[in-house]
Amino acid sequence: MAAAGLAAYRAVLRAARRTFSGDQLMLTESAVEIRRRFEEHRGLAPGSEDAVRALSDANEAAHFITNMIVQAKRAPSGSFVVKPEKAHAGQTLEIPSEETLSSFK
Numbered sequence: 001m002a003a004a005g006l007a008a009y010r011a012v013l014r015a016a017r018r019t020f021s022g023d024q025l026m027l028t029e030s031a032v033e034i035r036r037r038f039e040e041h042r043g044l045a046p047g048s049e050d051a052v053r054a055l056s057d058a059n060e061a062a063h064f065i066t067n068m069i070v071q072a073k074r075a076p077s078g079s080f081v082v083k084p085e086k087a088h089a090g091q092t093l094e095i096p097s098e099e100t101l102s103s104f105k
Helices: 002-019 024-040 049-068 098-102
Strands: 070-074 079-083
Touching: 002 024, 024 049, 049 079
Parallel strands: none
Antiparallel strands: 070 079
C-alpha cells in the first residue's frame, strides 16, 4: 500500500509539473498543496476504506490536472493562446463581449 501511495504522489506531482511548466507560482503552490493533502492522509491504515478512497482521489487528481487544466497566455490580440505541448496547441479562446453574453440570458 505504501508503494501505491508513493506512486500516486509522484503521478500527481508529474501531472502538475507538466501542466504548469513555465508558471513558477503554480508549480510551487501546487507542490505545496499536493504535499499537504498527502500529509493529511499519512496516518490512514493501509488497505482501509479511507486509504483506498484517498489513493483513488489522488489518481483522479493526476488525471484531472493532466487532461482538464489548460495553461494559456494572452496574445497581443487579447485572445488566449494555448501552450504548444497540449493537444489543442495554437488554438485560441476568444473572450466573449458583454453584448454576446447578454444574448444568452
